[in-house]
Amino acid sequence: QKEVEQNSGPLSVPEGAIASLNCTYSDRGSQSFFWYRQYSGKSPELIMFIYSNGDKEDGRFTAQLNKASQYVSLLIRDSQPSDSATYLCAVARYNFNKFYFGSGTKLNVKP
Amino acid sequence: GAVVSQHPSWVICKSGTSVKIECRSLDFQATTMFWYRQFPKQSLMLMATSNEGSKATYEQGVEKDKFLINHASLTLSTLTVTSAHPEDSSFYICSARQGLAGAGGTGELFFGEGSRLTVL
Numbered sequence: 368q369k370e371v372e373q374n375s376g377p378l379s380v381p382e383g384a385i386a387s388l389n390c391t392y393s394d395r396g397s398q399s400f401f402w403y404r405q406y407s408g409k410s411p412e413l414i415m416f417i418y419s420n421g422d423k424e425d426g427r428f429t430a431q432l433n434k435a436s437q438y439v440s441l442l443i444r445d446s447q448p449s450d451s452a453t454y455l456c457a458v459a460r461y462n463f464n465k466f467y468f469g470s471g472t473k474l475n476v477k478p
Numbered sequence: 479g480a481v482v483s484q485h486p487s488w489v490i491c492k493s494g495t496s497v498k499i500e501c502r503s504l505d506f507q508a509t510t511m512f513w514y515r516q517f518p519k520q521s522l523m524l525m526a527t528s529n530e531g532s533k534a535t536y537e538q539g540v541e542k543d544k545f546l547i548n549h550a551s552l553t554l555s556t557l558t559v560t561s562a563h564p565e566d567s568s569f570y571i572c573s574a575r576q577g578l579a580g581a582g583g584t585g586e587l588f589f590g591e592g593s594r595l596t597v598l
Contacts, residue, residue, distance in 0.1 A: 401586055410484075410571045410592040411522070455521065457587070463575055464510065466587055470521040 368393050371458050373469035381477050386443040388472050390456030393437070400432055400439045401457040404450075405471065411455055414441070446476040481505050482574045484590025491562055492598055499557045499593045501572030507552035508574035512587065513545075516569045528555040562597045569594050 372391045380386045392400075399418045403411035417423045417430040417439070429442040439458075443450055453471040460467070481504040491497050501511055509530050514522040526547050527535045534547035544566075546558040555574075559566055573587040 399586075403589075408569075408594075410589040413586055413588065416586050464527065466512065466524070466573075468522045468524075 369469075370394065370467035371456055371469035373454075373456050373472050375470055376473040377475050378472055379475045379477060380446050382446060382448060384446050384476075386446045386450065386474055386476070388441040388443075388454050388456075388474065390439045390441075390469055391437055392439070392456075392458045392467075394458075394460060395434070395437065397437075397458045397460050398463070399459045400430070401459070401466075402428075402430060402439075402441045403455040403457060403468075405453045405455055407453075414454075443474075446474075448476045448478050450474060451476045482508075482572065482588045482590045484572050484593055486593055487591055488594050488596075490596045490598065493563050494561055496558055496560045497562055497595060499559075499570055499572070499595075501555045501557070501574070501590050503553045503574040503588075506574075506576050508555075508576070509552060510575045511549060511555040512573045512575075513547060513555075513557050514571045514573065516571060516592075522571065525557075559595065562595070564597045567595055567597045 401416045402414045404414050405411040415425050415430050417432045423430045427444045431440045453473045455471045456469040458467045483502045485500045511528040513525045516522050524537050525540045528547045528549040530549045530552050536542045549555040569592050571592045572590040
């Protein structure tokens with residue numbers, strides 16, 4: 368079983384719509400959860416992180432965490448073509464000494 | 479956010495040569511840095527965890543004699559690919575952790591720009 372699982376996509380949404388990206392993790396000892404965006408040929412950039420159950424909002428992005436279900440999601444409101452990228456879910460364990468990445472979900476936002 | 483600089487961005491070398499990649503945290507001290515490699519259309523694969531002043535911890539299947547990691551200071555870690563071969567061609571990415579919550583940081587990873595290695 369993989370540490371972090373994501374649907375590889377591609378997920379296609381029209382411009383202005385809400386994009387919903389999902390991630391599940393296997394270890395209940397996971398401490399914190401991160402969403403990274405990676406454009407083709409570039410390194411990942413941090414979008415946001417979440418530690419506690421519930422929602423965390425930052426601009427057009429909302430991260431949702433449900434530890435009981437071992438589920439993390441990222442919502443992107445008012446999606447823009449520039450949001451088209453691969454989104455990586457990452458989980459930290461062992462006091463942030465181990466980070467596990469999902470395989471990423473490719474998002475296409477169509478103008 | 480924090481800045482991590484990686485150099486070189488691109489490197490082309492002949493088979494059998496060694497290549498060194500540097501990773502620097504520019505505005506924070508990083509006791510721990512991580513080295514990843516990424517093949518096209520695949521996710522990041524953790525190679526090793528680099529700890530300042532001690533030996534790196536390698537993931538299973540990663541040859542420590544081939545991928546030499548040195549973390550000599552709180553702001554610099556290096557990865558040397560020794561006797562590189564075409565199958566070592568990949569995108570190598572370093573990342574640094576910005577401390578922990580309550581210690582001046584929130585623990586998230588910041589990535590360098592990546593180094594694309596092509597071995598001829």
